[in-house]
Amino acid sequence: MATKVHMEALSPTMEEGRLVKWTKHEGDAVKSGDTLAEVETDKAVMELVARADGQLIKVMVPEGTTVPVGNVVAWIGKPGEKVDGAGSGEQGAAASKPAPTAPATPARTQPAASPTPAAAPADATRVKASPLAKRIAKDAGVDLKLVQGSGPGGRVIKRDVEAGATQTQAVAPAPAPRSPLPARSGAPYEDVPLTQIRKTIAKRLAASIGPIPHFFLTTEIDMERAAEAREALNKQLGEDGGKISFNDIIIKAVALALVRHRACNAWFQEDHIRYWNEVHIGMAVAIEDGLITPVIRNADMKTLSEIGAEARELAGRARNRRLKPEEYTGATFSVSNLGMFDIDQFTAVINPPEAGIVAIGSIVAKAVPEGDRVVVRRRLRLTMSCDHRVIDGATGAVFLKTLKQMLENPLAMLL
Amino acid sequence: MASFDVIILGGGPAGYICAIRSAQLGLSAAVVEQDKLGGVCVNIGCIPTKALLHSAYIATLLQESKEFGVEASSVKTDYGVAMKRSRRVSDQNSKGVEFLMKKHKITVIKGTGVVQPGKKVKVGSDVHDAKQAVVIATGSRVKGIPQIGLEINKTTVISSDEALLLERVPDSLAIIGAGAVGMEFADIFHAFGVKITVIEALPRILPLEDAEASDTLSKSYRKRGIEVIAGAKVTKANVGKDKVVLDVEAGGEKKQVTAAAVLMAAGRAVNTENIGLKECGIQLTDRGFIKVDKNLLTTAAGYYAIGDVAGPPMLAHKGFREGAVVAEIIAGQKPHPIKYDNVPSVTYCHPEVASIGLTEEQCKEKKLDYVAGKFPFSANGRARGTGETEGFVKILRDKKYGEILGAHIVGAHASEMIHELAVARENEYTVEEIDLAIHAHPTMSEAIGEAALDSLGRVLHI
Numbered sequence: 001m002a003t004k005v006h007m008e009a010l011s012p013t014m015e016e017g018r019l020v021k022w023t024k025h026e027g028d029a030v031k032s033g034d035t036l037a038e039v040e041t042d043k044a045v046m047e048l049v050a051r052a053d054g055q056l057i058k059v060m061v062p063e064g065t066t067v068p069v070g071n072v073v074a075w076i077g078k079p080g081e082k083v084d085g086a087g088s089g090e091q092g093a094a095a096s097k098p099a100p101t102a103p104a105t106p107a108r109t110q111p112a113a114s115p116t117p118a119a120a121p122a123d124a125t126r127v128k129a130s131p132l133a134k135r136i137a138k139d140a141g142v143d144l145k146l147v148q149g150s151g152p153g154g155r156v157i158k159r160d161v162e163a164g165a166t167q168t169q170a171v172a173p174a175p176a177p178r179s180p181l182p183a184r185s186g187a188p189y190e191d192v193p194l195t196q197i198r199k200t201i202a203k204r205l206a207a208s209i210g211p212i213p214h215f216f217l218t219t220e221i222d223m224e225r226a227a228e229a230r231e232a233l234n235k236q237l238g239e240d241g242g243k244i245s246f247n248d249i250i251i252k253a254v255a256l257a258l259v260r261h262r263a264c265n266a267w268f269q270e271d272h273i274r275y276w277n278e279v280h281i282g283m284a285v286a287i288e289d290g291l292i293t294p295v296i297r298n299a300d301m302k303t304l305s306e307i308g309a310e311a312r313e314l315a316g317r318a319r320n321r322r323l324k325p326e327e328y329t330g331a332t333f334s335v336s337n338l339g340m341f342d343i344d345q346f347t348a349v350i351n352p353p354e355a356g357i358v359a360i361g362s363i364v365a366k367a368v369p370e371g372d373r374v375v376v377r378r379r380l381r382l383t384m385s386c387d388h389r390v391i392d393g394a395t396g397a398v399f400l401k402t403l404k405q406m407l408e409n410p411l412a413m414l415l
Numbered sequence: 416m417a418s419f420d421v422i423i424l425g426g427g428p429a430g431y432i433c434a435i436r437s438a439q440l441g442l443s444a445a446v447v448e449q450d451k452l453g454g455v456c457v458n459i460g461c462i463p464t465k466a467l468l469h470s471a472y473i474a475t476l477l478q479e480s481k482e483f484g485v486e487a488s489s490v491k492t493d494y495g496v497a498m499k500r501s502r503r504v505s506d507q508n509s510k511g512v513e514f515l516m517k518k519h520k521i522t523v524i525k526g527t528g529v530v531q532p533g534k535k536v537k538v539g540s541d542v543h544d545a546k547q548a549v550v551i552a553t554g555s556r557v558k559g560i561p562q563i564g565l566e567i568n569k570t571t572v573i574s575s576d577e578a579l580l581l582e583r584v585p586d587s588l589a590i591i592g593a594g595a596v597g598m599e600f601a602d603i604f605h606a607f608g609v610k611i612t613v614i615e616a617l618p619r620i621l622p623l624e625d626a627e628a629s630d631t632l633s634k635s636y637r638k639r640g641i642e643v644i645a646g647a648k649v650t651k652a653n654v655g656k657d658k659v660v661l662d663v664e665a666g667g668e669k670k671q672v673t674a675a676a677v678l679m680a681a682g683r684a685v686n687t688e689n690i691g692l693k694e695c696g697i698q699l700t701d702r703g704f705i706k707v708d709k710n711l712l713t714t715a716a717g718y719y720a721i722g723d724v725a726g727p728p729m730l731a732h733k734g735f736r737e738g739a740v741v742a743e744i745i746a747g748q749k750p751h752p753i754k755y756d757n758v759p760s761v762t763y764c765h766p767e768v769a770s771i772g773l774t775e776e777q778c779k780e781k782k783l784d785y786v787a788g789k790f791p792f793s794a795n796g797r798a799r800g801t802g803e804t805e806g807f808v809k810i811l812r813d814k815k816y817g818e819i820l821g822a823h824i825v826g827a828h829a830s831e832m833i834h835e836l837a838v839a840r841e842n843e844y845t846v847e848e849i850d851l852a853i854h855a856h857p858t859m860s861e862a863i864g865e866a867a868l869d870s871l872g873r874v875l876h877i
Contacts, residue, residue: 031441033748130843135816152751157843158818 002077003052007067009148010039010046017048018066019073024056030076037073052076058083070154129156136161141267141330143353146207162325208350212268213388216347217396222408223363223378229410233304246380247283247337248308250360253406255279255299256413258333261399265332266390267353273390274353282331282351283311285318292318293351295331339363345381355390358403359383380407417522418544419445421745422536423552424528424690427454429722429734430552431512436742438519442547446521447528447538452512453505454554456731462508463579464599466501468763471606475765483802494607495582502580529691534717537691548717548745551697551705552738553686555723559679564652565591571659572677575600584609585675589661591649592681593620595762598632600678602764605641612642612672614663616681619645621762625774625823627809632768632825635805644670652677685724700726709752711741719745733758757840761830766805769833772821772840775811784814788846788870790862792826794877797857803827808866810836810846817845817871824863832860846870 007017017039024036035047036056050056058075061067075083127144129137133156137144140161147164149156226249234243258265258279267274279300282293294314296307317323333355336348339362348359361381368377382403386396406412421437423430426448437444451458470492477487516523526538534545557574559567567574575596584607590597593615601611613620613636619629620636620643636643647665654677661672685703692699698706698714704727705713705720713720719741722734736753743750762768778785791807792798806826813820822836839849849867854860861876868874 033440033746131845131848132816132818132843135845139816151843 002057002075002081002083003054004072005036005048005050005074005076007039007069007071007073008048009069009154010048014069014148016066016068017046019061019063021063022059023047024050026056026059028056030054030056048073050076055079055081057081127156128154129161130158132158133161139330140325141353145270204351205349208352212350212352214347214350214385215388215393215396216383216385217393217400218345218381218383219400219404221380221382221404222368223380226407226410227363227378237305242305242308242312244304244308245311246339246363247335247360248304248311249410250337250358250407251281251283251296251299251307251311251335252302252304253403253410253413254333254335254358255281255296257399257403257406259300260402261395263395264356264386264391264399266355267332268355268387268390269353273355276332278332280330280332282328282334282354282357283314284334284336284348285315287319287321292323292328293331293334294318294323294328297330333357335360339380345383347383348385350385350387352387355387356396356399357385359385416542416544417445418546419443419522420545420547421445421550421742422447422528422534422543422545422548423550424530424536425454425552425554425686425722426452426512426516426523427552427554427722427734428456428731429554429725429738430454430550431515431738432735433550433552433721433738433742434521435515435519436739437745438521440742440746440748442742442746444519444521445524445543446516447524447526447536449525449527451509452516452523453509455556457508457512458505459576459579461731463501463505464575464596464603465763466504467497467579467603468599468765470497470500471603472765474606479802492607494584497607498579498581527690529689530695530697530718531691532695545717548719548741550738550741550745551690551692551713551718551720551724552722552734553690553724555683555685555729557679558682558684560591560649560681563649564654565649565677565679567679568654571654571657571675572679574679578604578678586610587612587674588676588678589614589659589672589674590678590680592616592679593643593645594622594680595760597678597680598636598762598764598768600680601636601641605639610674612644612674614647614649614661614672615643615645616648617645621768623760623774624762624768624770625809625821626776627807628768628770628823628825631806632762632764632766635766644672683723683729687724702726710744711737728755728758728760730758730760754841757837759833759837761833763830766803766826767829768823768825769829770821770823771833771836772819773811774821774823775809778811778820783820785811785820786814786870787811788866788868788874790865790869790874790877792859792862795857795859795862795865797859797861798826800857801827803859808832808862810849810863810866810870812846812867812870817847818843819846819849822863822866826859826862828859832863835860835863 020038020040022037024030030050031053032050034050036050037048039046039048054076056074057077061073067073128149129144136158142161142164144156147156147160150160151157230244230249262275265276265279278298281296281299283296284291284293296310299307314327331354334351334357336357337360338346339360342362345361346359348357350357363378363380365376366379367374384396384400420442421444423433423446426446430446431452434444434446456462474492477490480487524538529537530549531537534549536543536549557576559565565572569577578600584604587610588604589612590601591614593613597613598621601613605611619626620633621629633643644663644665647663649661650664651662653660658673658675659677663670663672687699687705695718696715697718700706705724707713707720707725711719711721711725721737721741723729725737740750740753757771759769759771775787787809789807789809793804798804803826809823810819811821812818819836819840824832846867850864854864865874865876
């Protein structure tokens with residue numbers, strides 16, 4: 001039976017390769033290890049080598065084509081052996097046909113491959129990964145499809161998942177003191193190579209805004225009573241205890257609102273939606289040259305002081321790049337707060353596979369009508385970004401309504 | 416002068432496999448061997464000892480056979496006969512390697528090879544040329560401990576080389592070193608009626624194995640009447656014509672051990688002398704092994720080292736794999752890297768001891784969050800049937816993800832059973848996949864499934 005030649009991952013980060021030139025042509029004899037083609041990766045032009053002996057019986061991809069890693073680009077087999085020379089778009093659908101002269105052996109014939117939609121390569125949904133790698137990835141919330149496998153046959157193994165999860169940590173050393181910008185030395189711009197963390201941010205966020213159908217819901221919340229509650233609680237805590245911030249109150253309220261609206265506490269998983277019963281809140285933290293979202297686990301079950309202490313501790317270590325991978329992965333929903341920068345209102349980008357994130361603006365005193373009078377109240381504008389594949393407009397709106405009620409009447413959190 | 420793609424120094428396990436794999440990949444290969452093909456393993460190591468251990472097993476079995484309803488009266492043992500059989504087994508294996516060399520059209524050059532700069536190998540007065548690479552696989556040899564007066568004299572102070580060729584057994588034997596070699600010979604000679612004393616410097620016998628494994632074996636040996644002294648220091652050795660007197664210090668006590676002979680089963684030295692390494696710029700490590708990188712390349716381009724000379728563990732199967740991998744590297748392939756932390760370790764004494772991965776002590780040292788699952792063969796139906804209820808299976812799993820950190824088997828056929836765990840670890844299966852695989856009943860291997868379950872807190876048969 002003929003052997004498929006796949007586009008291989010010739011560099012650790014390669015996701016697709018451009019077939020520059022076939023060095024072997026249909027009909028050429030090939031031996032395992034022979035160079036079949038030159039492939040341009042994200043890094044360099046590399047050689048694609050044969051993994052089987054025989055004849056190059058079918059070339060599926062013309063020169064100059066860019067092909068995702070894992071797709072079939074050619075077939076190696078016995079001279080005269082036939083493969084279904086389906087168009088290059090129909091990846092994975094090509095099945096070897098029994099030679100016409102062979103006696104009919106129905107039991108051995110390949111089941112007819114079901115026609116695969118041209119856009120979806122057959123391999124795209126199946127990830128080869130070791131059981132251990134799958135468990136670690138599941139726990140850490142790592143999407144195995146985004147992990148480059150280094151095991152046999154490109155299989156994802158433990159090392160790959162761990163490397164993926166710690167990439168930002170491992171590659172980026174403690175931030176070096178920023179070199180002062182030259183004061184108008186004449187250069188109109190400076191090219192700064194992307195750091196690994198910046199690359200990851202770029203990849204993750206582009207992956208978010210691109211395929212995810214975002215929509216946004218904004219609401220204005222009266223924070224007067226939350227502010228009063230905060231002042232009272234901080235007085236109670238005295239000088240020794242850490243202070244409770246608005247952010248802590250918002251995290252707690254979001255977590256409790258999610259418990260009531262599980263529909264928003266979910267991960268989009270390509271062929272299914274995972275609704276979480278646990279509530280883990282990712283908290284965006286700005287760090288030197290980037291951002292990271294440490295996770296407050298089971299935030300719905302923690303007290304405000306616990307959330308406050310944990311948030312401060314995680315944020316501190318995040319800034320020093322001392323977070324462990326399990327501390328910044330696995331969130332079920334996120335909160336991003338730019339209130340301290342005097343931003344009234346903004347929209348945050350969803351951190352996939354989560355389905356939602358709330359963006360917190362600054363709390364400002366505003367004149368608002370109350371009955372017939374105009375009063376000054378502390379108000380907060382909050383915007384939720386939703387992944388429409390998981391959360392519909394009304395679903396997001398009822399969640400926000402609960403959140404708003406909790407923040408406007410903090411006692412409601414005790415219900 | 417002849418020219419080959421690859422010239423390999425040494426026809427032991429690492430060397431001959433390297434030659435075969437090279438030939439499979441279309442390279443012309445030559446093996447330089449001064450003695451018999453197959454090296455220590457085939458001729459004076461793994462293979463003949465396994466033959467002798469089986470003789471020992473039969474002797475022990477017959478002594479206990481009455482209980483099984485088979486009475487063998489006046490069982491006599493003759494080491495000379497067992498030895499000759501073991502030689503035939505070794506010769507068959509060595510001939511087998513010769514056949515494999517012919518089959519793959521590999522040239523075997525008789526003599527001692529010396530490497531020279533420019534990828535050349537001198538054998539006698541001939542100089543051969545390696546077009547692609549020279550591979551050094553010269554192996555290792557036993558060494559005595561001359562510092563305490565125990566230099567191998569081949570009569571009263573012997574090594575395994577002599578022990579394997581004895582016509583008659585001595586009345587008593589002191590074995591220095593309780594690693595795999597020492598424990599296997601203790602088992603063999605005890606079954607042939609020799610009074611045995613095993614002396615080990617480290618605190619436990621089989622010091623590299625899990626403490627529970629060495630304790631179980633230690634108990635088993637003592638029960639059979641083999642004296643085992645661990646944590647012992649030989650302070651003085653008085654080597655006479657027909658006996659050796661050893662002054663031994665252990666646990667603060669002094670003791671004299673008198674034996675007709677001493678078997679040195681401690682330590683091996685690698686064969687790196689007089690083979691031209693220095694002249695080629697091939698450096699050694701602090702411990703005397705040839706310094707190699709990840710791809711087993713030495714400090715000189717074009718010269719590779721594999722097997723015992725390339726570093727521990729000094730095991731034939733580690734050499735096999737290095738031989739195959741180096742051939743693939745030379746042929747321009749990118750082989751799967753060798754996982755040195757997944758090399759099984761086996762001692763073929765009775766009961767057998769086999770292990771892979773970390774010991775429980777290492778898990779503790781590394782502060783790993785682990786759970787130990789254990790299942791004794793005394794609760795295994797098959798083991799009860801054959802009367803081989805000594806020992807256990809122990810699996811150490813990572814608490815969070817179930818990764819198999821290490822596995823230890825003491826018992827009959829442990830050497831055959833360990834591979835289930837080697838496959839599991841190589842493929843990153845967790846204890847749950849071990850359990851999911853249905854184990855045939857009744858088999859000793861069921862104990863592996865049960866140990867996996869025990870680590871998950873759901874053992875069924877205890």
